[in-house]
Amino acid sequence: MTYPKPTPLVASLPATVPFVGPETQERARGAAFNARLGANENVFGPSPKAVAAMQAAASEAWMYADPEHHALKQALGAHHGIGSDEFVIGEGIDGLLGYLVRIYVGHGDAVVTSDGAYPTFNYHVAGFGGTLHKVPYKDDHEDLAALTAKVLETNAKLVYLSNPDNPMGTWHPAQDVVAFAQNLPPTCLLVLDEAYIDTAPAGTAPAIGETPPNVIRMRTFSKAYGLAGARVGYAIGAPRVVSEFAKIKNHFGMSRPGLAAALGALQDQDYLGKTLEAVENSRKSIAEIATANGLQPLASATNFVAIDCGQDGAFAKRVLQSLIEQGVFVRMPFVAPQDRCIRISCGTDADLLHFKNALPHALTSAQS
Amino acid sequence: MTYPKPTPLVASLPATVPFVGPETQERARGAAFNARLGANENVFGPSPKAVAAMQAAASEAWMYADPEHHALKQALGAHHGIGSDEFVIGEGIDGLLGYLVRIYVGHGDAVVTSDGAYPTFNYHVAGFGGTLHKVPYKDDHEDLAALTAKVLETNAKLVYLSNPDNPMGTWHPAQDVVAFAQNLPPTCLLVLDEAYIDTAPAGTAPAIGETPPNVIRMRTFSKAYGLAGARVGYAIGAPRVVSEFAKIKNHFGMSRPGLAAALGALQDQDYLGKTLEAVENSRKSIAEIATANGLQPLASATNFVAIDCGQDGAFAKRVLQSLIEQGVFVRMPFVAPQDRCIRISCGTDADLLHFKNALPHALTSAQS
Known part of the structure; x- marks a missing residue:
């Protein structure tokens, strides 16, 4: 079968997606995530x-x-x-x-x-x-x-x-x-x-x-x-x-x-103000969870916190994989040495409880 | 002031918009349209x-x-x-x-x-x-x-x-x-x-x-x-x-x-079926209005009807302008000889009544 040819530029491009969506991962694992903390969405929702x-x-x-x-x-x-x-x-x-x-x-x-x-x-x-x-x-x-x-x-x-x-x-x-x-x-x-x-x-x-x-x-x-x-x-x-x-x-x-x-x-700038408070509180909670597990949270001006897992990218990736297997959707930087970190979006208390509960096992399993 | 230069291709493009929106026309005329029949939208609305x-x-x-x-x-x-x-x-x-x-x-x-x-x-x-x-x-x-x-x-x-x-x-x-x-x-x-x-x-x-x-x-x-x-x-x-x-x-x-x-x-295919009936009835009504004004409606397989105004593009454009001035948003083909027509999207009975009431005056004023 002969098909019309894309331009040389498009023909040369890989079929990549910059980000795999959490829904794709949910379909692959056959279950919904318990906490959606990977795409820096705002779980506190719109006004x-x-x-x-x-x-x-x-x-x-x-x-x-x-x-x-x-x-x-x-x-x-x-x-x-x-x-x-x-x-x-x-x-x-x-x-x-x-x-x-x-x-x-x-x-x-x-x-x-x-x-x-x-x-x-x-x-x-x-x-x-x-x-x-x-x-x-x-x-x-x-x-x-x-x-x-x-x-x-x-x-x-x-x-x-x-x-x-x-x-x-x-x-x-x-x-x-x-x-x-x-x-x-x-x-x-x-x-x-x-x-x-x-x-x-x-x-x-x-x-x-x-x-x-x-x-x-x-x-x-x-x-x-x-x-x-x-x-x-x-x-x-x-x-x-x-x-x-x-x-x-x-x-x-x-x-x-x-x-x-x-x-x-x-x-609705009032609502935005409340969101910003919630984000700030959530950043603190994420930092506390990190610290309690012996990890270093980076100071953040965003609605997420990068957590330094203290080892290399392969280690952080194992931590991330375990979190995902435990139903916590998170992502991580792609490139060394930033890829020693995992990136946790701000979440509700319930979201962060899932993260808090999953992190110790993720660290243990990543060590082994 | 020096600015970064667009690519030669983009620099060569005119700042055109394929279609001017009805809202732009409403802002220009200082009043909302009474009937929105120009963009082949479906006035019967979604399911x-x-x-x-x-x-x-x-x-x-x-x-x-x-x-x-x-x-x-x-x-x-x-x-x-x-x-x-x-x-x-x-x-x-x-x-x-x-x-x-x-x-x-x-x-x-x-x-x-x-x-x-x-x-x-x-x-x-x-x-x-x-x-x-x-x-x-x-x-x-x-x-x-x-x-x-x-x-x-x-x-x-x-x-x-x-x-x-x-x-x-x-x-x-x-x-x-x-x-x-x-x-x-x-x-x-x-x-x-x-x-x-x-x-x-x-x-x-x-x-x-x-x-x-x-x-x-x-x-x-x-x-x-x-x-x-x-x-x-x-x-x-x-x-x-x-x-x-x-x-x-x-x-x-x-x-x-x-x-x-x-x-x-x-x-909701049932609702789609009802929409298709409404579209068919509206096409008939538009055709009847055209015929009653001595104009020729074209047979249509779409949710609009092209009406042959019987003269050239300049005439049809005057008809269209008058309709717009009377609060009826419609469009027309761009190119001769199709531009002898105006194009009326299907509408509710109320929409089409506006069109019916506006058309005779539009034709009279276009003649003069």
Whole structure:
């Protein structure tokens, strides 16, 4: 049988998925997880106002969403104190990263990131034929000096920085991020992934109104706002940058109930405040469980905690495997030496009790 | 100010939107439409079971959707009597068309479609640097012989056919579509857009189990199932073809409530049957309104009716403008001679009463 041939680029790509979903693992193990702590979802859930808005929109789901996303952009503009023309809304940060790479990265164009940083960004770079250059983490932080040097060395068009960082939970203060951006050549765009910014300490986010022109900031309703399943992310940048998305994006890609939910969530900042308290308490509990088991939790500005298992990646992987077998869904960094850690998303007390109960056996079995 | 430069391809693209949304027009005119009959949405709405499933999923929206879309694929496999590996699910047909073009179309690769057919497909072809070759409609039908000849002439990698057709509502019988596919060179993939297949007469859809290997069929929950705002489309094709999507797509692009709604809708075939009756009745009403105003309705296999206004495109455009000014959102074909028509989506009795009341004045004002 003869089939039409994909482009040489697509033909060369592996059939990889950046992340295997917990449902896939549940089907493989034949049982649901007891605790879902692997995807940095927000188990505390969205605001009841977001849920109500989504439910009200369900019966209007026969209508396409407004492709200009006017209402949400206006609300975001008011929330952040900038113009609505400085936003582009997309199908989660994943979707926006795909569009962004498509806009800026042609075959062979250089892109810089950290070795072990967000694999979905790397997936998009490979998918558009870019050449990825990676620098190692330094003391479990993305290494700003090394990233700058690599950008200069490779004449990169994009450099990716997650602040706070995933998968380690570490962060840089705002002034260091601004200095990093200002030191880049103006031909290089900083992709500042701020998926976890809402849970970070004050002083981590550069002021929105002072975003340097060579920076595009990625935000999401998936984490602190608890709407991962609604697929609403947004980017903040110069109108000249964010307007490029309109040339290529799926203008009708956003779900109407998802947009309604995001608007409802944004308008309930009280609920967000309660979520942030719950996240902080949960981070403390995870750290306590780690310490009680003789492990070192890393300080975290995110809705998860990386726990140093104290040995190598093979050991941490055995710990992780045992946790999964015991019904606790967690993930871990991919690259040494960060892969000495496992990564635990914040959870309810019930979730963390499952983790607490499973961890000692996981450590014992990993030793043997 | 120096900014990072988009790729030469993206820099060359216009900042176009394939369709201006009705909300944009409502903001411009300062008032909501009385009848929303321009986007071929299904005003009869989704099944109450789909709405209930979506509402139940709203409080689970903190979880990402299963990136394998296992439940919906299994249900589609059972519904259509084929394997779940013959499906790929995406963010509406628009999203799937974008991925498909990306997979197969490199810079300068030839693609064939009809002049006046779905502009979003053309948008994606331009967006990936393909070269679009168009053939005219013949008697308001997409011209299978001309499409075949153009494929052979240009060595096209893709050929687009919407059956039933949008914007004219015409259709080809299944055996003609199968013969068309079989006559294509095996290096050319037929993109068979079946967005409107549910409202077509028996004998329009080739048997699903006998889809030729060089055909990918696009289906959607946006039309007959009434879930345009949920963004759930799917493609049916050989596993070898549909598996290519996994190399490049946004694996976490689907909303969880949207997938739940689609599953609920698929499982309520009784409701679909009632929708199809309502669509048929509405088509008749639209035809009667046209005839009563001395205009010719085209026979339709879709959830809309193209009405021949009897003069040229400029006249039809004046009719359309007046309808819009009177609060009736409709659209029209872009290309002569099909642009002598206006296109009216099926509506409730109340919707169609607005149209009926507005049309005489629209015709009078268009004459002057």
